[in-house]
Structure formats: C-alpha cells, structure tokens
Amino acid sequence: MDFARLRLTRAPVPVALSLIAAACLAQPPASPKKPVTEVYHGVAVTDDYRWLENYSDPAVRAWSDAENQYARKYLDALAVRATLADELKKLYAKPSSRYTSLRAAGGLLFALKTQPQQEQPVLVALKSADDTASERVVADPNKLDPTGGTSIDFYVPSLDAKLVAVSLSKGGSESGDVHVFETATGRETEPPIPRVNGGTAGGSLAWNSDATGFYYTRYPRAGERPPADLNFFQQVYFHRMGSDTKSDAYSLGKDFPRIAEIQLHSSDDGRYVLAAMANGDGGDVAHYLMGADDVWHQFARLSDEIAQVAFGADGNLYLLSHLNAPKGKVLKTAAEHPSVADAQTVVPESRVAIESLLVSGKMLYVADQVGGPSQIRVFDAGGAAQGTVPILPVSAVDQMVRGRDGALLFRNNSFLDPPAWYRFDPAAKKVARTALFETGAADFSDAEVVRVFAISKDGTRVPLSIIRRKGAKLDGKNPALLTAYGGYDVNITPNYSLNRRPLLDHGFVVAVANLRGGAEYGEAWHRAGMLAAKQNVFDDFAACARYLIDHKYTSAAQLGIEGGSNGGLLMGAALTQHPELYGAVVSHVGIYDMLRVELQPNGAFNVTEYGTVKEPELFKALYAYSPYHHVVDGTNYPPVLFLTGANDPRVDPLNSRKMIARLQASGTKRLVLLRTSGSSGHGIGTALSEYLAQEADVLGFLFDQLGVK
Numbered sequence: 001m002d003f004a005r006l007r008l009t010r011a012p013v014p015v016a017l018s019l020i021a022a023a024c025l026a027q028p029p030a031s032p033k034k035p036v037t038e039v040y041h042g043v044a045v046t047d048d049y050r051w052l053e054n055y056s057d058p059a060v061r062a063w064s065d066a067e068n069q070y071a072r073k074y075l076d077a078l079a080v081r082a083t084l085a086d087e088l089k090k091l092y093a094k095p096s097s098r099y100t101s102l103r104a105a106g107g108l109l110f111a112l113k114t115q116p117q118q119e120q121p122v123l124v125a126l127k128s129a130d131d132t133a134s135e136r137v138v139a140d141p142n143k144l145d146p147t148g149g150t151s152i153d154f155y156v157p158s159l160d161a162k163l164v165a166v167s168l169s170k171g172g173s174e175s176g177d178v179h180v181f182e183t184a185t186g187r188e189t190e191p192p193i194p195r196v197n198g199g200t201a202g203g204s205l206a207w208n209s210d211a212t213g214f215y216y217t218r219y220p221r222a223g224e225r226p227p228a229d230l231n232f233f234q235q236v237y238f239h240r241m242g243s244d245t246k247s248d249a250y251s252l253g254k255d256f257p258r259i260a261e262i263q264l265h266s267s268d269d270g271r272y273v274l275a276a277m278a279n280g281d282g283g284d285v286a287h288y289l290m291g292a293d294d295v296w297h298q299f300a301r302l303s304d305e306i307a308q309v310a311f312g313a314d315g316n317l318y319l320l321s322h323l324n325a326p327k328g329k330v331l332k333t334a335a336e337h338p339s340v341a342d343a344q345t346v347v348p349e350s351r352v353a354i355e356s357l358l359v360s361g362k363m364l365y366v367a368d369q370v371g372g373p374s375q376i377r378v379f380d381a382g383g384a385a386q387g388t389v390p391i392l393p394v395s396a397v398d399q400m401v402r403g404r405d406g407a408l409l410f411r412n413n414s415f416l417d418p419p420a421w422y423r424f425d426p427a428a429k430k431v432a433r434t435a436l437f438e439t440g441a442a443d444f445s446d447a448e449v450v451r452v453f454a455i456s457k458d459g460t461r462v463p464l465s466i467i468r469r470k471g472a473k474l475d476g477k478n479p480a481l482l483t484a485y486g487g488y489d490v491n492i493t494p495n496y497s498l499n500r501r502p503l504l505d506h507g508f509v510v511a512v513a514n515l516r517g518g519a520e521y522g523e524a525w526h527r528a529g530m531l532a533a534k535q536n537v538f539d540d541f542a543a544c545a546r547y548l549i550d551h552k553y554t555s556a557a558q559l560g561i562e563g564g565s566n567g568g569l570l571m572g573a574a575l576t577q578h579p580e581l582y583g584a585v586v587s588h589v590g591i592y593d594m595l596r597v598e599l600q601p602n603g604a605f606n607v608t609e610y611g612t613v614k615e616p617e618l619f620k621a622l623y624a625y626s627p628y629h630h631v632v633d634g635t636n637y638p639p640v641l642f643l644t645g646a647n648d649p650r651v652d653p654l655n656s657r658k659m660i661a662r663l664q665a666s667g668t669k670r671l672v673l674l675r676t677s678g679s680s681g682h683g684i685g686t687a688l689s690e691y692l693a694q695e696a697d698v699l700g701f702l703f704d705q706l707g708v709k
Contacts, residue, residue: 027070028067028070028664028672029063029066029067029070031049031052031063031661031664031665033048033049033665034048034049034050034051035047035048036050040595040613040619040623041616041619041620043619043623045595045623045629047593047596047658048661048662048665049657049658049661049662050658052654052657052658052661053596053652053654053657053658055653055654060657063657064653064657064674064676067657067660067673067674067676068674068675068676070673070674071641071673071674071675072675074671074673075673075675075697075700075701078700078701078703078704080700080703080704080708081696081697081699081700084502084696084699084700084703085692085693085696085700087501087502088498088499088502088692088695088696088699089692090441091441091442091498091501091502092116092117092441092498092688092692093116093117093441094116094441095116095418095438095439095440095441095498096116096437096438096439097113097114097115097116097438098113098114098419098438099111099112099113099114099421099436100112100114100121100399100411100419101154101155101399102129102399102401102409102411102421102436103155103156103157103401104401104402104403104409105157105158105159105160105161106157106158106159106160106161106162107127107161108125108126108127108157108161108183109125109126109127109128109129109401110123110124110125110138110155110157110161110164111123111124111126111436112124112152112155113135117688118142118688119141119142119147119148119687119688119689120141120142120148120150120151120152120685120687120688121141121151121152122137122139122140122141122142123137123138123139123140123152123155123164123166123181124136124137124138125138125157125161125164125183129409129421129423129434129435129436130434130435131435132435132436136184136186137186138164138166138181138183138186139152139155139164139166139168139179139181139186140186141168144168145170147687148687148688148689148690149170149171149679149687150168150169150170151168151169151170151172151684151685151686151687152166152167152168152685153167153168153169153174153176153197153202153203153684153685154166154167154176154197154202154203154204154205155167156204156205156206156207156214157183157207158207158211158214159207159209159211159266159268159269159270160210160211161183162182162183162184162211163180163181163182163183163189163207163211164180164181164183165178165179165180165205165207165214165216166178166179166180166181167179167196167197167203167205168192169197169685171647171679171680171681171685172645172647172648172679172680172681172682172683172684172685172686173199173647173649173681173685174197174198174199174202174649174650174681174682174684174685175195175197175198175199175649176195176196176197176198176203177192177193177194177195177196177197178192178193178196178197178203178205178216179192180241189241190241190242191245193216193239193245193248194221194245195218195219195221196216196217196218196219197217198219198231198234198649199231199602199648199649199650199681199682200261200281200602200605200649200650201217201219201231201232201234201259201260201261201262201605202217202261202263203216203217204216204217204262204263204264204265205217205264206264206265206266206273206274207266207270208266208270208273209266209269209270209271210270211241212240212241213238213239213240213241214238214239215236215237215238215239215251215264215273215275216236216237216238216239216264217234217235217236217262217264218234218235218236218237218248219231219232219233219234220232220233228601229258231601231602231649232258232259232260232604233253233256233258233260234253234256234260234261234262235250235251235252235253235254235256235260235262236250236251236252236253236262236264236275237249237250237251238251251296252275252288252296253277256277257279257280258604259279259280259604259605259607259608260277260278260279261277261278261280261281261605262275262276262277262278263275263276263278264276265311267311267335268311268313271291271292271335272289272290272291272311272335273289273290274287274288274289274309274311275287275288275289275290275296276288276308276309279302279608280604280605280606280607280608280609281488281605281606281608281609282530282607282608282609283307283488283489283523283526283608283609284302284305284608285300285302285306285307286298286300286301286302286304287299287300287306287309289317289335289338291335291336297338299333299338299339299340300319300338300340304321304323304340305321305322305323305523306319306320306321306322306323306340307320307321307322307328307523308320308356308357310357310358310359311335311359312332312335312359312364312381313359313361313362314362314381315334315335315336316332316333316334316335316381317332317333317334317335317338318330318331318332318346318357318359318364319331319332319333319340319343320354320356320357321340321343322522322523325348325349326349326522326523326524326525326527327349327350327351327352327353327354327521327522327523327524328349328353328354328355328522328523329345329347329348329349329354330345330346330347330354330357330364330366330383331343331344331345331346332344332345332346332381332383345383346364346379346381346382346383347364347366347377347379347383352368352369352370352375353368353369353370353519353520353521353522353523353525354366354367354368354369354522355367355368355369355374355491355519356400358400358401358402358408359381359402360402360403360406360407360408361402361405361406361407362380362381362406363378363379363380363381363386363406363408363426364378364379364380364381364383365377365378365379365389365400365408366378366379367397367400369491369493369519369520369521369522370520371463371514371520371521372463372465372491372492372493372494372512372514372520373394373395373396373493373494374391374395374396374397374398374412374493375388375389375391375397376388376389376391376397376400376408376410376424377389378424378426386426386429387429389408389410389424389431390431391410391412391422391431392412392413392414392417393414394414394415394449394451394465394494395412395413395414395417395494396412396413396414396493396494396495397410397411397412398411398413398419398493399411403423403424406426406427407423407424407425407426408423408424408426409421409422409423409434410422410424413494413495413496414449414494414496415444415447415449415465415467415494415495415496415497415500415512416444416445416447416448416449416467416496417440417444417496418437418438418439418440418496419437419438419496420433420434420436420437420438421433421434421436421437422434438496440496440498441498442498442500442501444496444500444501444504446469446470446504447467447468447469447470447504448467448468448469448470449465449466449467449494450465450466450468451463451464451465451466452464452466452547452551454513454540454543454544454546454547455543456536456539456540456543457539457542457543458536458539460516460528460536460540462513462514462515462516462540462543462544463513463514463520464511464512464513464514464544464547465494465511465512465513465514466509466510466511466548466553467500467504467509467510467511467512468504468509468510468553469504469507472507472509474551474552474553475552476549476552476553476554476555477554477555477558478507478508478509478553478554478558479506479507479508479509479554479558479559479560479702479706479707479708480508480509480510480511480548480553480554480558480559480560481503481508481509481510481511481559481560481561481562481702482511482512482513482541482544482545482548482559482560482561482562483510483511483512483513483561483562483563483567484512484513484514484515484540484541484544484563484567484570485515485517485518485563485564485565485566485567485570486513486515486516486517486518486529486537486540486541486566486567486570487517487518487529487530487537487566487567487569487570487609488517488518488526488566488609489517489518489519489523489526490518490519490566491514491518491519491520492512492513492514492515492518492520494512499695499699502699503699506703506708506709507708508708509548509553509554511544511548511553513540513541513544515529515537515540515541515544515570516528516529516533516536516537516540517529517530517534517536517537517566530609530610531609531610531611531618531621532611532617532618532621534610534621534625535621535624535625537570537573538570538573538574538577538625541561541570541573541574542574542577542578542581545559545561545574545578545581545582546581549581555583556580556581556582556583557583557706558583558706558707559581559582559583560582560583560584560585560586560702560705560706561574561575561582561584561585561586562585562586562587562588562698562702563586563587563588563590564587564588564589564590564683565588565589565590565591565650565651565682565683566591567587567588567590568587568588568589568590568591568592568642568651569590569591569592569594569627571585571586571587571590572587572590572591572592572627572628572659573625573627575627575637575638575640576627576630576631576632576637577625577630579635579636579637579638582638583638583639583705583706584638584639584640584641584701584702584705584706585637585638585639585640585641586640586641586643586698586701586702587640587641587642587643587656588642588643588644588683589643589644589645589648589650589651589653589656589682589683590642590644590651590655590656590659591606591651591655592626592627592628592655592656592658592659593626593627593628593629593654593655593658593659594610594622594623594625594626594627594628594629595613595619595622595623595626595629597610597655598610598612598613600651600652600654600655601649601652602649602650602651602652603652610622627659628655628658628659628662631659631662631663631666632666633665633666633667634666634667635666635667635668636668636669636670637663637666637668637670637672638670639670639671639672639701639705640660640663640670640671640672640673641671641673641675641697641698641701642656642659642660642673642674642675643656643675643676643677643694643697643698644656644674644675644676644677645676645677645679645680645681645682645683645686646676646677646678646679646680646681647678647679647680647681648680648681648682649681649682650681650682651682653676656674656676657674660672660673660674671705673701675694675697677690677694680694
C-alpha cells in the first residue's frame with residue numbers, strides 16, 4: 001500500500017480543547033526541513049529531519065529545549081495535573097514495602113526492597129521470607145547518591161552469602177560498574193569493576209565455589225575498539241578478589257557476535273558455571289558450560305532452540321526447548337556430559353506455553369503462560385505430573401525461587417491484588433503467604449477484570465483484559481485507556497498498578513492487550529509478530545481498539561492509547577495507520593524511524609527482531625509500516641504526547657525528535673508535544689520523584705484531551 005497517496009481523516013472530537021492547548025498549538029517551535037535522500041533497493045526515501053539526529057549539535061539541543069518548554073507550558077498550566085500529581089504522591093506514600101528480585105544463597109534470602117517515598121530500591125538480606133525482623137541493608141543507593149540518580153542494575157551474592165556483587169549505574173544510563181559489599185557490614189571491599197552492565201545486552205556475574213573470584217560480562221574499554229563498538233562485543237572475564245581489575249583474565253566470547261548478550265549462572269555447589277549467549281534480541285540463544293576442567297564447552301547451538309537451562313540437584317541440566325515445540329518442552333541431560341541430541345524429554349509440549357522452569361530439591365516447577373495470565377505446574381524429577389500450584393485468578397507469577405526441602409517461593413500479583421511472595425509446600429500441596437507481601441495503597445475491590453478476545457484482520461483471536469468499575473455502563477461514553485507491547489517475546493502479564501486508581505475513580509475503563517510478537521502463546525506467537533510479520537501486531541492492536549468501541553466500552557473520541565519502547569513503535573504505527581480510532585496517544589521512548597534504527601548506537605541488537613534494510617524483502621516490510629515515513633500531510637492526527645529520556649541507552653531519543661517534528665509539520669490541528677527528561681533513560685532505574693512527575697504529566701494530558709472532569 002502506498003501510504004504517501006493516502007489522505008487520512010479523523011472524525012471531529014466532540015470535546016473542546018482547553019484554551020491552554022489552543023494557545024500552545026499556535027506556537028510550536030520551528031523545525032526547518034533539511035532534506036536528505038537515500039536510495040534503498042531502488043526506492044528513493046527523503047528524510048527532512050535527519051539533522052535532528054545529531055544531539056551534539058547546539059541547534060538540535062536548542063530545538064529539543066524549545067520543545068520541552070513548549071510541552072511544559074501546556075502541562076504545567078493544567079489544573080487537573082496538579083490534582084493528579086497530589087493523588088499519585090499520596091498513593092505512593094502509603095503502600096508497605098515491596099520485595100523483588102529475590103535470590104537464595106548460603107542460607108539467606110536477598111531482595112531489592114522498595115520503600116514508600118524512597119527514590120531507589122535498596123538491597124537487603126534476611127534469614128527467611130517469614131523473618132523480616134532479621135533484615136539488614138547491604139547496599140543503599142539512596143545513601144550513596146542522595147539525588148536518587150544511582151540505581152541497582154543487578155546483584156549476585158556469593159555462594160556462601162558472605163559477599164554480594166552489585167552493579168550500580170547513574171541517571172537511567174544502565175552503564176553499570178560492579179561493587180562488592182560484605183553482607184554482614186555493608187562495607188565495600190575493593191575498587192569497582194567498570195563497564196559490566198549496559199543497555200539492552202545488560203550484564204551478569206557468577207561467583208566461583210569459594211568466593212575467591214567471579215566471572216563477569218565485560219564490555220570493551222576505551223582504546224580496545226572503535227568508539228562505535230564500545231557497547232558491543234560483550235565477553236566474559238574472571239576477576240580474582242583483591243587483584244587489580246586490569247589483570248582480570250579473558251575467559252569466553254572472542255568468537256561471539258557483535259550483538260552478543262550474555263547471562264552467567266553458577267550451580268549451587270559451585271561445580272559448574274553456565275553462560276547463555278543470546279544473538280541480539282530475537283530470541284536465539286547458545287549455551288556453554290564450565291566444569292572442573294575450567295574449560296568452556298558449548299553444548300547447545302543457536303539452532304538447537306534452547307531458551308533456558310536450569311541446574312538440578314540431581315546432577316542434571318534441565319532445558320527449556322522450542323525445537324519442534326513452539327510452546328516449549330523440558331529436556332534433561334547430565335551436567336557432566338551435556339548433550340541436547342541425547343537429552344530425555346521430561347515434560348512434553350502441551351496446550352500452554354512454558355515461560356520458565358525451576359528445579360527445587362526433587363521437584364520441577366514449570367511456569368506457564370496462558371495468553372497473559374500465569375500458571376505453575378509441578379512435576380517430580382522424572383517428569384510425573386504432581387498437579388498445579390494454587391495462585392490468584394487472572395494473575396502473574398513473575399519470579400520463582402528455590403525454597404528449602406523442595407519448596408517453592410513465588411511472587412504473585414493480579415490487576416486487583418498487590419504483589420506478595422508465597423511458599424508452596426509440595427508434600428502438603430498447600431500455599432501460604434510469607435511475610436514479604438505488600439499492603440496496597442489502592443483498594444480495587446470495587447473493580448473487576450473481564451477477559452475477552454478481539455478478532456484480528458486475519459482472524460486471529462487476540463486476548464484482551466478489561467479492568468472496569470463494577471456496574472460500569474456500556475453506553476459508549478466511558479473514557480478508556482488501551483495499552484500493549486507486542487514484541488521481543490515479552491509477555492504482558494497482569495500487574496497491580498497504583499496509577500490505575502485515579503483512572504478508575506474518574507470513570508475510565510482500562511484495557512491491556514496481549515498481541516502477537518509476545519510469547520503469551522509460545523514461540524509461534526512471537527514469530528507471528530516479528531521481522532516481516534510485524535504488521536500483525538498493529539492489526540491486533542487496531543482490532544482491540546475496535547472491540548472496545550463496538551462493545552460500547554468507549555468511543556473513538558474518548559479512547560486513549562499508551563505504550564513504551566517497542567510499544568512506542570506500536571503507538572507510532574497506530575496513530576499513522578488508524579488516526580480515526582483514537583482520542584489521544586501517549587508514547588514513551590519509542591522507535592519511529594525503522595529505516596535507520598539499526599544505525600543508531602543500540603540499533604544493531606534489534607535487527608534479529610525487526611530485520612534489516614540491507615535485505616530487500618525486510619526493507620519492504622520495514623518501510624511499509626515505519627511510522628516516521630507514513631505521516632501524511634493534511635491528516636488531523638489525534639493529540640500526541642511523546643516522552644523520552646536523554647540518557648536512554650536502548651532507544652535513541654532522536655526517534656522522538658524526528659517523529660514530533662514530522663507530526664508538527666503535517667498540518668494536524670491537534671496538540672503534538674515532546675517531553676524530554678534530562679535525568680532518566682529508558683525508564684529503568686528512574687528515580688521515584690521523576691517517575692511520578694512523568695505519570696502526572698501523562699494522566700493530566702489524557703484527562704484534558706479526553707475531556708475527563
């Protein structure tokens with residue numbers, strides 16, 4: 001379809017724009033066109049705003065500052081924004097502590113603890129999930145940096161739990177250095193190791209058996225590679241405690257691809273170290289194992305389609321395989337001589353999609369995806385089914401951790417229930433809530449969740465979760481907010497969000513869609529929304545929007561949509577392909593220029609998910625939906641608020657700058673705003689105060705543009 005020839009129109013919005021918005025619309029910052037034309041496989045493509053890519057250019061910084069001021073003039077003048085900001089502040093000041101990212105080691109439990117009004121989570125250790133009185137702080141970023149700008153990327157305790165390695169980064173950059181702390185005292189033991197963690201590829205670490213050192217992911221240092229490659233070519237090095245990091249020894253990865261993403265993991269007894277090497281973000285992973293001979297042995301190739309490997313207490317490795325099993329099956333092979341070809345099938349493929357697995361004692365726990373919500377199946381080590389673990393209805397299990405004597409610790413929450421850690425006793429087959437639970441500041445007992453299916457363009461049934469107040473009238477007059485992601489085999493699961501309380505209190509219906517591109521129904525569901533099949537994701541989203549309108553949950557004029565990152569790309573495609581369907585669009589840290597994304601600092605990691613313009617068919621697919629290239633002059637697009645972080649290591653803010661400039665030049669009569677934060681990145685590690693400021697802007701924009709009083 002030639003989008004350049006289309007002239008899309010949008011039905012008039014019955015709700016009048018505020019006087020503030022009208023005043024802003026009269027004076028957007030000037031965005032001069034400086035056309036650059038490139039030819040891709042015989043197709044000439046002109047880019048009028050290429051100049052906005054160079055943030056080191058003072059003219060670009062001045063333009064970005066002017067756009068920020070333009071957005072602030074509107075947002076700060078909204079009376080509703082101040083009211084919502086106060087509501088959010090009160091909500092986030094009330095909940096009890098939240099515990100995430102649990103790890104068990106040396107008879108202790110470690111966790112990241114989020115406390116009300118603290119800017120960043122802290123790392124704590126405690127004797128058990130039922131003994132919060134034993135809790136002690138190991139590392140507190142709030143004390144290390146009172147501004148709230150320093151965050152924990154990841155942490156790994158030594159096997160004896162006496163030491164903890166912690167990656168710390170600043171300003172949402174995700175560029176993390178590893179610091180080692182004593183568990184008992186919180187004292188830092190030696191100088192930090194630089195550049196262990198980074199955007200997209202992340203970082204990882206695995207201790208040896210006696211805590212005299214650890215293997216860690218290392219990015220190139222300055223001078224080792226050209227500047228454009230310093231955030232690529234991740235490798236594994238070994239650091240011996242007490243030694244200078246400059247003497248750390250290379251261990252693995254010289255032959256890995258440029259876009260390698262490595263995760264490391266030690267067996268509980270320290271005999272083995274696993275290395276999982278993902279080839280970019282597309283989902284293909286190779287696996288390596290080091291044993292007593294201190295030599296890495298590759299036992300699973302990319303083509304073997306092994307998504308995860310877990311250590312068993314019985315001397316076996318348990319493998320989550322997608323080979324000829326797109327919904328997943330579990331294999332077992334001896335750790336001493338692992339072989340995918342000779343592995344025994346323990347759990348065959350079934351009607352549900354396996355998300356992850358965990359071996360605890362003699363029990364095998366399999367976490368499944370059922371179109372968005374979770375379930376946990378239980379097996380013995382031989383694969384004999386032992387039933388399922390009771391969990392909350394329409395809920396998510398977002399982490400499982402080994403408990404004592406084969407027990408399972410798991411974190412469970414739903415759209416209506418705050419998160420809590422539970423213990424499952426396989427002998428008694430009973431679940432008990434531990435002391436690590438949150439008393440939510442928002443009570444959702446007046447709300448309900450409805451699970452429905454929208455029918456996409458090709459007939460695919462797309463799950464849609466609708467959260468609404470009980471007794472809500474389906475008369476087409478409710479404001480609504482629809483959100484989704486649809487990519488990178490990321491599952492969008494039920495979650496408890498304080499931000500939904502102000503929405504529901506003011507009559508909103510909130511909808512969460514499970515689009516293709518995720519893994520809610522396994523790897524086939526993922527592959528149906530990647531590379532040349534990406535348009536399926538946008539068709540799925542449009543079908544969900546139409547469902548809400550057709551079933552009188554809302555109207556097009558009162559339907560807001562929101563997404564971030566790959567979900568930001570979704571927002572760009574939604575507003576350019578179907579501007580008539582939406583009343584307001586909020587997009588966070590999105591990708592919009594699909595022809596140049598692979599040339600951006602982090603873009604190469606995305607090629608295995610999106611494709612490359614170097615291949616004619618993939619160029620054709622990318623160009624067919626690239627939002628930046630399908631803005632049509634004369635179209636009255638819905639009001640738009642884009643948010644981006646200046647320190648984003650994953651999606652370059654140039655995407656938002658170019659897309660906003662193009663939309664403002666299109667002749668749309670609606671509000672088009674760009675909000676850039678100088679103290680955050682992709683959203684990971686954002687300080688609480690900055691997060692709440694962003695959310696107040698988003699809710700204020702939606703309330704104003706959708707006519708909510």
